[in-house]
Amino acid sequence: MANKLDEEQRKKDAYQRLVARKKPKPRGFRNFVVAFIVGGLICVVGQVVLSIFIARGMSQDQAAAPTLAVMIFIGALATGLGIYDYLGEFAGAGAAVPITGFSNTIVAAAMDFKREGYVLGMGAKMFLIAGPVLVFGIITAIFVGAIHLLTS
Amino acid sequence: MAAKRVGKRTIRLQNPPFIIATGTIVGPQEGKGPLADDFDVVSPNYTLGQKTPEQAEMRFLEEAAKIALEKAGLQPHQVDYMLAGDLLNQIISSSFAARQLGIPYLGLYGACSTFAEGVGLGSMIIDGGFADRVLVAVSSHYQTAERQYRYPIELNIQRKLTASYTVTGSGVAVLSNQGQGTRVTLVTVGVVLDLGIKDPNDMGSAMAPAAADTLFWHFSDTGTRPEDYDMILTGDLGRVGRVMLLEVLKDKGIILEDNYNDCGLMIYSDKQKVGAGGSGCACSAVVTLGHILRRMQNGELSKVLVASTGALLSPLSYQQGESVPGIAHAIVLER
Numbered sequence: 001m002a003n004k005l006d007e008e009q010r011k012k013d014a015y016q017r018l019v020a021r022k023k024p025k026p027r028g029f030r031n032f033v034v035a036f037i038v039g040g041l042i043c044v045v046g047q048v049v050l051s052i053f054i055a056r057g058m059s060q061d062q063a064a065a066p067t068l069a070v071m072i073f074i075g076a077l078a079t080g081l082g083i084y085d086y087l088g089e090f091a092g093a094g095a096a097v098p099i100t101g102f103s104n105t106i107v108a109a110a111m112d113f114k115r116e117g118y119v120l121g122m123g124a125k126m127f128l129i130a131g132p133v134l135v136f137g138i139i140t141a142i143f144v145g146a147i148h149l150l151t152s
Numbered sequence: 153m154a155a156k157r158v159g160k161r162t163i164r165l166q167n168p169p170f171i172i173a174t175g176t177i178v179g180p181q182e183g184k185g186p187l188a189d190d191f192d193v194v195s196p197n198y199t200l201g202q203k204t205p206e207q208a209e210m211r212f213l214e215e216a217a218k219i220a221l222e223k224a225g226l227q228p229h230q231v232d233y234m235l236a237g238d239l240l241n242q243i244i245s246s247s248f249a250a251r252q253l254g255i256p257y258l259g260l261y262g263a264c265s266t267f268a269e270g271v272g273l274g275s276m277i278i279d280g281g282f283a284d285r286v287l288v289a290v291s292s293h294y295q296t297a298e299r300q301y302r303y304p305i306e307l308n309i310q311r312k313l314t315a316s317y318t319v320t321g322s323g324v325a326v327l328s329n330q331g332q333g334t335r336v337t338l339v340t341v342g343v344v345l346d347l348g349i350k351d352p353n354d355m356g357s358a359m360a361p362a363a364a365d366t367l368f369w370h371f372s373d374t375g376t377r378p379e380d381y382d383m384i385l386t387g388d389l390g391r392v393g394r395v396m397l398l399e400v401l402k403d404k405g406i407i408l409e410d411n412y413n414d415c416g417l418m419i420y421s422d423k424q425k426v427g428a429g430g431s432g433c434a435c436s437a438v439v440t441l442g443h444i445l446r447r448m449q450n451g452e453l454s455k456v457l458v459a460s461t462g463a464l465l466s467p468l469s470y471q472q473g474e475s476v477p478g479i480a481h482a483i484v485l486e487r
Binding site: 011012015016018019022023024025026027031079080082084085087088089091092095096101104105107108109111112113115128129 | 203204299303304305306307308309310311312313314347348349354357361391392395396399400425
């Protein structure tokens, strides 16, 4: 019996090694470059928006919040128009990491689950993708805040 | 041994049923592929005028069934059984379409292998003398599959090179004990095989061992070799699974040559951004019933082996860290 199990395990290991050897590797370099450029361009848009608010007489700190709101709106709009998923397919992390990508995760889930109703569908499942980011983001913030408090 | 059994896993049908009519309908992505002209209907959208993707998938299946019945010149009440399956939880597309048709209904689940499973079972029911006519229907839908197995449709996510693209559409075959043309002659039922592949984005590699096993036993049971067939097809192994299948079969001493192809690779062109290729119940169904059957009717092909492949995972199972079990069933079409 033990021998048979060993045999099974050897077969599995051999096949998993074959798959690991033969399966296509992600195009690392291309993905880095495209993510860098697209992510950078999104940040340029953010910078322009920020500069406009500052030019209209806001301080740097005051301008941050409305800039984020504008970028979140742009991400949501592009998601609603069905563009942002193509950008994600093309640019990977370049589209996912800026706040427009965060906005996309919430709006995409909201759009998807709206069909199951506003309460049990959209309301309950809007944070399906963004939820973990919020949970662990807030927990990390609490720890960092505590360290800051203790060391200053 | 039972009279119609051959070898270990295969059944030779004594009165091989005819495929008297087919209905195939596909979505927009398949409409851009090289086989577009072989399908009865190419829908320019994913919705077919429905509010939700799930309702749309049900409509796809219902439409394909209506087309097939119309071509066969049959009313639903003239069909003895409807065997149908799809990928959604509780196979709602099939059951809800069956609700409209009113044919005595048996629901199937074999993931993407459901097409060969249905045709095999339907053929056995007819050959066994339990029915004169059986309708076999399967469907899949890009958006419903994405929603159930992966992420919201509009989410920004980069498709892995090993991930497949679910075919939108439905394929329906009407089998009958009388008729002419293409017949189902052999059925090989596969076992569930799991070699521990855990990546739900690489179902081709998860299914390849099952496909290799079923093909191996088919050849061994029937005493045939790959070159005895005009064409050998796997369902939806895709670019990656295809390579694994060839490797595993080579280890078993079977070399597949140019007469081998994968439905998931045939349905889209290289230019379409579909990852490793097409997948889903509809993949092997529409390629076989639309494209292959047309070529058989033209006399280009006379003996074709189709092995539909399925990955028997659920979103729950892979989140709990389970590996992905695979299965494959093979049918032989002859004219």
